[in-house]
Amino acid sequence: MDPNQFRVIQWRGGGLAVWLTLLLVLLFLSSVSPEWLINAILLLIGVSILLPVVGFFGLRWWLQRSLVQGNCPVCDYPLNSIKQLQVRCPNCGEILQVQEGRYVRPVPPGTVDVQVIDAIDVTVEQLSEDDF
Incomplete structure (x- = not known):
């Protein structure tokens, strides 16, 4: 100084x-x-x-009134968020939004969303003749 x-x-x-x-x-x-x-x-x-x-x-x-509790539809991780907001699942990273009190994956119109099952978990008895 x-x-x-x-x-x-x-x-x-x-x-x-x-x-x-x-x-x-x-x-x-x-x-x-x-x-x-x-x-x-x-x-x-x-x-x-x-x-x-x-x-x-x-x-x-x-x-x-605004808090929604549920599970991620992709990985079944428990989530909490506020209605009308998109949220990213911290476990799998999927972007989700709340519709009718449930978490859903937002998809563009015209997209077909299918649910995949593991072939290992399906036995012959579970398959019907309609599946062939």
């Missing part, structure tokens, strides 16, 4: 100036009408208590 350089002392209140200004305004208004100050403080205390409670129950209500 250069000793010949002019030093500027800066004080950073970190938002303290806003609170000091608010306090000065409240003190000014209390000199005009002290009942208003008491009512404002009680209102702020009431709002600061009720707002988180109402927000918590409102968020729970919204989640119960």
Whole structure:
């Protein structure tokens, strides 16, 4: 550090100036009408208590209506997501969307989606003569 350089002392209140200004305004208004100050403080205390409670129950209500739980149709991995959103399965990477409360693979119109079965799991008794 250069000793010949002019030093500027800066004080950073970190938002303290806003609170000091608010306090000065409240003190000014209390000199005009002290009942208003008491009512404002009680209102702020009431709002600061009720707002988180109402927000918590409102968020729970919204989640119960919007959250969809199900399994991936490709790999049967359990998934949770919000309605109207596309989600990627973290297990197989398939892009899925919610339709009628179930996860489905979005396919372009005209695409035929088939379900594959393992030939190892199928025995002769399970095959009927209609399959040949």
